[in-house]
Amino acid sequence: MNNRTSFSSILASLRTGSSSFDMSREPTGSPYITVPSSSSTPFVAPDFELDHAEFDSEASVLLISAPAAVGKSSLANQLGARSGNLVWDLSRFSVGSSFFVGALVRNFGPNGLSQVTNDLREGRATLILDAADEALSRAGASNYAASLEDLARLIAPSNAAGPAAIILGRPDTMDETDRILAALGVRTQVARVAFFSEGQARDFVRAKASDTERGGVAADELNDFLTEFFRAVGPAVGNGEWASSQSFLGYAPVLDALGTFYRDQNNPLRRLSEIRKGNSNSHVWELLAELLEAILVREAEKFGQNFGGDDERKCAFGEASYSPQAQLLLLLSDTPEDIEISPPTSQYAEDSWILEELMPRMWQWFGQHPFLKRVADEPNPLLRFAGAAFRDYSVASLLAASDLAALSRVRDYWQDPRVTPSPIFSRFCMSEVVHLxxxxxxxxxxxxxxxxxxxxxxxxxxxxxxxxxxxxxxxxxxxxxxxxxxxxxxxxxxxxxxxxxxxxxxxxxxxxxxxxxxxxxxxxxxxxxxxxxxxxxxxxxxxxxxxxxxxxxxxxxxxxxxxxxxxxxxxxxxxxxxxxxxxxxxxxxxxxRILPSVDEFADADLYWAGMATRRYLKWFVRRSLLEVGGLHYPAGQMETILGKNRASAEVHEFLSEREYVYREGILLRLRLPGINGATVLSNDLQDSAYRSFLIDFIKWTRVRSLSSEAR
Structure with missing residues (x-):
């Protein structure tokens, strides 16, 4: 059973930052190893899940595991700023043997290394290591393991309480890190970042929505909006209770998109109601896609108003030019400043609007797009987005536009090891709104x-x-x-x-x-x-x-x-x-590698046997839909299909031997033993008759295989 603990408890377990970190840095020091300064950006502290009832105060390393795009770097910086400890952005380095010792020498010099080492072993410092996923991907498994060996030597066991190091990464990376450290004899504690509770989710959206020139939001209005949203979404992803739906409603990228939508709508509650009425039977992912589309539509309206001022025709021209499709082109271009947006055809458009004003004004406006974070000189557009929901919606929407050249570019950007996929992309691709x-x-x-x-x-x-x-x-x-x-x-x-x-x-x-x-x-x-x-x-x-x-x-x-x-x-x-x-x-x-015995059957064995049977049956079903007379197929054509491996020859031979398929003139006829064809097509392994049929088939294939090997 998982046990929750708070951010403040995790923070309290850290050692107070060493005075060594205030020493003058070497000229070769890295800006990516530093004690963060306090930030004015609102921070909503998450809870954590532990495998054990209590926090292990004797663990040398705390592993913080979190899903993609939940803000691990923000969490690392908050821990560093509040405890006074060094935060290392490992995405900026190629880790390997002696990496940590070498980095400390380059930052603080040989004397500084000695002081930091003593502080770590005597319980006066904790190293906070962010972006372990990127480090593993960039350096490879063997170099990553070598860097952990170096870390283990640096934080050699002591009687000091609290972790000497914290490492943050995705679950798969933390699993691997835990395995490597355990082999090195390092005691670890794993803490998983929990999805937000309802109260934390409301605080997160409020912080995002308040980031505006309007000077804040009305608390009652925002609470009403969130209540309506949670009421609409909860039953679609759970049973209506928060605990059953918090993996979506408490997921930071979703809440990030929701806060942006609320901030940029004049009447967000009414807009939410309109979206729900228009898609009353749609899945929650369609609702989220509609919210993101509404942000783009609102951006087009705002640009039009800015571009045209009191001239309604110029406003309409500006809004049509900065359409959601135009915004997507800019968002997903590696050089958006070079993009030329084709203006809409308008009899009212003046040459000066098109030739002199449109692109400079549009580019200036785009620089403050709500989907973007402010990243200077980043060539990969997928790394410029403020959140995974914004990025994944933009990519999925671009795919729907069937722009093959753009798809080719995005595919290359996607392969960048710094790009962390999130589950939101696959759900958008499967939504009715994106319509792929x-x-x-x-x-x-x-x-x-x-x-x-x-x-x-x-x-x-x-x-x-x-x-x-x-x-x-x-x-x-x-x-x-x-x-x-x-x-x-x-x-x-x-x-x-x-x-x-x-x-x-x-x-x-x-x-x-x-x-x-x-x-x-x-x-x-x-x-x-x-x-x-x-x-x-x-x-x-x-x-x-x-x-x-x-x-x-x-x-x-x-x-x-x-x-x-x-x-x-x-x-x-x-x-x-x-x-x-x-x-x-x-x-x-x-x-x-496994060698199954004749009488052992796993569900996977039954599944594959069922899939092979289904593939064979489909040929009969297609033909029988066009002609009356039960399940049948031309025998000569089936021989061709079997010869090209387009259906399983083993299934055919088994069915023939059992006389479930037999020849009648030029036709093959299929009659399954007490099994409904729909059961086979759905591969329903819960059906007892179908399950017995598949076990018989598997035994037949294995006996046949053993007999063949014996010969």
Whole structure:
């Protein structure tokens, strides 16, 4: 059971900052290792969840784990400013052997290193290490581990109370950090940043909404607005109680977008009511997308008013020019100052508006866009956004515009290891408001990346690859929530083309028996799990390292005919959390390979047997919809389909041997034993008759395989 503790308790556990940090710095000192100054920016302190009832005061290192985009850097700076301790922005360094000792020498000199080391060991200082995710991604697993060895030597065990170091990062990075430190004999305490309570959520939105020239907000009006929003959203993502929906309502990026919407609307409560009336049956993600769209619409209106002043025609021209689509082009351009927005056709527009005023005024106005934070000289536009919700909505909306050139640029920006995916992107892509349907295959990979960071355990991606024509395959990516489909994205791949995954995969079922899958290409590491099932013809792992994350109840499973790649290390959870069914497994995968016995059946075994049966059945269903006479298919055409591996030859032979499929003239007829066709098409493993049928099929295939090996 998780136990909550407060920010003030975490702060109280820290050691008071050392006077050594006030020493004069060396000329080679880094501005990214410093004691932060107090900030006037409002800060809403989160709570934390511990695995144990009490905080471990004897732990040498405190690991703070948090989902993507919740403000880990703000938290680190608050801890540093209030305790007087050094905060290290590890995203600015390439960590490795002797990194911490070397950095202290460069900042404080040899004498300063000695003083800081003594202060750490005698309980007068805590090092606060931010951006561990970026450090791991930039330097690679082995260099990251070497830097932790250096840290362990620096904070050698002492009798001093309180942690000598705090490390902040995403859950998968903290899992790996915990494993490395445990192997080094370092005692750790893991504290997970909790989603905001309702009171904290209200405070967060109030702080965001108050950041305005209007001089604050009316507390009663804001509370009414939030009550209405929570009432609309709560039942859609939970049972109406805060505890069941706080993974969404208490998620900082969502609240950040909500605060911006409230701040920029003249009558936000009325606008919220209008959105609800217009989409009364839509999902909560449609509501959030509508809120973000409303911010863009409001920005266009404000620019029009600024551009035109008392001239209504000029106001209308300015508003139409600075449309939401124009704003998206600027937001997602690496050089927005070079973008030329095509003005709308208007008989009233004067040449001076277009030639002299529009772009300079628009560019000046864009510099204060509510979606942006103020980052000078950042070439990647995805790193300029003020929050993940703003970024992910903008990218998803751009995809809906079918601008392939822009998509190519955004895909490259997305691969930047500094870009941290959030689950919001995948949900926007699956929303009715963004209205994506057919997408390039790269978008499917981005959705998988995003979904892997998810916070809803009952949300599952199901990816199926079907042969459609002789030269192409259809890819269907469906989001399932509580077992029910929400939306499906489709794409196409050429025969022989592989499906590429970039950073990680979690809570995903991928059925691609005739397709190769490449993971982690160009990356230092790739994360697999929890709750992953993959079936493919060839799996190539190209990242230097693969990290395995374990699930609560079941292991992830991979079934492939060929396993290859350049991965040199597999870390994280052990073989109990990842099972690989593959004929040959070379280094470093040998420990993960399994050889199932004839009488052992996991749910994953039944799932794959069901998927193969469903793929075979669909050919009969398609034909029978066009002709009467029960489930049937031309025998000659089925031979061609089986020869091209577009249906399972094993399923066909099993059904033939059991006489569930039989020939009648030129037709094959299919009659399943007491099983409804809808059960097979939905692959419902809860149906006892269907489950028995699949167990019979699995036993048949395994006995057949053993007999073949014996020969």
């Amino acid at each position: 349907s057919a997408v390039p295959i790269d978008v499917i990979s981005m959705v998988v990346d995003s979904h892997a960071t998810g916070f809803q355990p009952l949300a599952v991606l199901e990816i199926e690859v079907h042969d459609e024509q002789d030269n192409a395959s259809l890819v269907e990516c469906t989001l399932l929530e509580n077992g029910s489909p929400v939306r499906t994205l489709t794409s196409h791949m050429r025969h022989g083309e592989s499906l590429y995954l970039s950073r990680g995969i979690a809570q995903t079922i991928m059925d691609a028996p005739d397709v190769g899958v490449v993971v982690g290409s160009g990356a230092q590491d790739f994360v697999i799990g929890p709750e992953v099932i993959i079936r493919c013809s060839r799996l190539s792992t190209e990242s230097t390292e693969v990290r395995v994350r374990g699930g609560v109840d079941s292991a992830s499973e991979v079934r492939t005919d060929i396993l290859l790649g350049s991965t040199r290390r597999v870390s994280g959870a052990g073989p109990d959390s990842l099972r690989m069914t593959v004929p040959v497994a070379a280094f470093p995968w040998q420990a993960y």
